[in-house]
Amino acid sequence: MCGVVGITGNENATKILVHGLEKLQYRGYDSAGIFVDDQAGSNFLVKTTGSIADLNEKITPEVQGTAGIGHTRWATHGGVTTENAHPQFSDDNRFYLVHNGVIENYQELKDEYLQDVKFHSQTDTEVIVQLVDKFSKEGLSTKDAFKKTISLLKNASYAFLLMDKEDPETLYVAKNKSPLLIGLGDHCNVVCSDSIAMLDVTNTFMEIQDGDVCIVKPDSVQVYDQAGELSERKHFEVNVDPSDSEKGTYPYYMLKEIDEQPNVMRKLAKEYLDENGKPVINDQLLKAMSQADRFYIVGAGTSYHAGLVGKKQLEALTGIPTEVHVASEFAYEKPLLSEKPFFIFLSQSGETADSRQVLVNVNAKKLPSLTITNVANSTLSREADFTLLLNAGPEISVASTKAYTAQIALEAIVAKAVGMSKGNQKATDFDLKYQLGLIATEMQSLVEEKEIINQVSKDYFVDAKQAFYIGRGVDYTVSLESALKLKEISYVHAEGFASGELKHGTIALIEEGTPVIGIITQDDTAGLTRSNLAETAARGAKTLAIAKKSLAKPEDTFVIADVDELLTPLLSVIPAQLLAYYTSLNKGLNVDLPRNLAKSVTVE
Numbered sequence: 001m002c003g004v005v006g007i008t009g010n011e012n013a014t015k016i017l018v019h020g021l022e023k024l025q026y027r028g029y030d031s032a033g034i035f036v037d038d039q040a041g042s043n044f045l046v047k048t049t050g051s052i053a054d055l056n057e058k059i060t061p062e063v064q065g066t067a068g069i070g071h072t073r074w075a076t077h078g079g080v081t082t083e084n085a086h087p088q089f090s091d092d093n094r095f096y097l098v099h100n101g102v103i104e105n106y107q108e109l110k111d112e113y114l115q116d117v118k119f120h121s122q123t124d125t126e127v128i129v130q131l132v133d134k135f136s137k138e139g140l141s142t143k144d145a146f147k148k149t150i151s152l153l154k155n156a157s158y159a160f161l162l163m164d165k166e167d168p169e170t171l172y173v174a175k176n177k178s179p180l181l182i183g184l185g186d187h188c189n190v191v192c193s194d195s196i197a198m199l200d201v202t203n204t205f206m207e208i209q210d211g212d213v214c215i216v217k218p219d220s221v222q223v224y225d226q227a228g229e230l231s232e233r234k235h236f237e238v239n240v241d242p243s244d245s246e247k248g249t250y251p252y253y254m255l256k257e258i259d260e261q262p263n264v265m266r267k268l269a270k271e272y273l274d275e276n277g278k279p280v281i282n283d284q285l286l287k288a289m290s291q292a293d294r295f296y297i298v299g300a301g302t303s304y305h306a307g308l309v310g311k312k313q314l315e316a317l318t319g320i321p322t323e324v325h326v327a328s329e330f331a332y333e334k335p336l337l338s339e340k341p342f343f344i345f346l347s348q349s350g351e352t353a354d355s356r357q358v359l360v361n362v363n364a365k366k367l368p369s370l371t372i373t374n375v376a377n378s379t380l381s382r383e384a385d386f387t388l389l390l391n392a393g394p395e396i397s398v399a400s401t402k403a404y405t406a407q408i409a410l411e412a413i414v415a416k417a418v419g420m421s422k423g424n425q426k427a428t429d430f431d432l433k434y435q436l437g438l439i440a441t442e443m444q445s446l447v448e449e450k451e452i453i454n455q456v457s458k459d460y461f462v463d464a465k466q467a468f469y470i471g472r473g474v475d476y477t478v479s480l481e482s483a484l485k486l487k488e489i490s491y492v493h494a495e496g497f498a499s500g501e502l503k504h505g506t507i508a509l510i511e512e513g514t515p516v517i518g519i520i521t522q523d524d525t526a527g528l529t530r531s532n533l534a535e536t537a538a539r540g541a542k543t544l545a546i547a548k549k550s551l552a553k554p555e556d557t558f559v560i561a562d563v564d565e566l567l568t569p570l571l572s573v574i575p576a577q578l579l580a581y582y583t584s585l586n587k588g589l590n591v592d593l594p595r596n597l598a599k600s601v602t603v604e
């Protein structure tokens, strides 16, 4: 995780860097720092623990420059202290470095090369900047010292931005595994982990690839590939309205993003279904998917949970067996793959390192793949054979909401398309256009139930130490997602459970007043989940239900419309998202930036 920014050739470097870091705070927010140089003999290093607002408070008016680098941190090596915040610097204060990633062999390098050097932090990053300094003292140019340092790294992930006080207009840049883009401006170039940070400067960006080392000056960018050859890299335009990533009048992004879901459903239907409701999906992608004998869905966190729903949709509408895997586990397993596997990567950010590692393995075996993501030109999008975009608009809050529902809707569209191309009657009859329209309307009613949900949050969750969501089949998958939402932003220990499994051990945890929410949307298992809910009530649980209208009882707290059973998660998750939101809010927590987390998880 962590976000990095750099700029050269602009007298407002400080302001632009700080603004860029604000936009990258979703990548980590435990500490931050900048280094700027005015090329007239003055330079400034400002670092702090805490947020970018805390950093801003420490930046005095004289901290100005024409070139600089900045960092927002999610700690890996070394605690959250000002010393461990980036930029890290060499002992002689000549070189400054920001880093997103992890250097696995940093201790070995320190022991072998830097025994006599004084260190100022506990970070793996400092080893890199001290090594550059050492090699430059031995006579290498900064570029060669940087390259030599990089050649010594083993199993490293990095996006590096290095500055040399003796040549302050140059940014030395390198990337492996961690995301990094170069933005091309007018007599000014920028570097950033995500284009969103620099859209005020430019919307033209250059992809840089793993192993590249780049020399960035105000009027030029040189890219050296892994073999050390000067190379050309593709440019692309980012057409995002910067105001899409503003909160507007909402107190938190999460609430805005929950409210945007009805529109996201409408947009997906418009984008991917024609006037007759037939999916509009690239022919080559359809061909590749139709030839598969097994789908492998890969994701992490919420995206993994969306994949669990996708499995049910794909199997029901295409008849092709589908496995769903947690990316961090699958990356290092030795799976027995089917003869014609097809991989589907689900990732809101398109940058999750765990998922990316699986894609690296898949590409090494030359197997076909699709990435479903919200971010065009993201790493997973660039490196998979095919991409489908969620087009949900930027998702800023750490807790994923609209990406989850968009992933489920798009998986359904893909499942219908593949099923139809295989002549599956159920897929042909599946009226997704009507269903998504109905769902958008029903979602709108659910998101308007804020006051009721706020009250339930106060009555059931704010003082709870633990909570359970239970369900069967597709409802179980929504239980997992609902529990993740609650724990990550409200810190209430919550579990999603297969309701039939509770009695095999976990029911021992139910105490007087423990909230247990049953999700009940599937006709054939509704009665069973009701019984399981009653079993917890008999042991003191305060029970609630999120039930489909035709299965609801008068006492049920949340009733959702009767929609196709493959799509009920699109509605049943909404009360759970709002319960998590209000519980966090009522506990006085920072809803969008929960402790210990980051939005884009770019380390394994």
Ligand code: M6R
Binding pocket: 300, 301, 302, 303, 346, 347, 348, 349, 350, 351, 352, 355, 398, 399, 400, 401, 484, 485, 488, 599, 600, 601
């Ligand atoms: O960007 P991705 O969808 O690949 O991210 C995967 C997870 O890190 C993410 O869904 C995470 O679990 C969210 N914080 C959940 O709200």
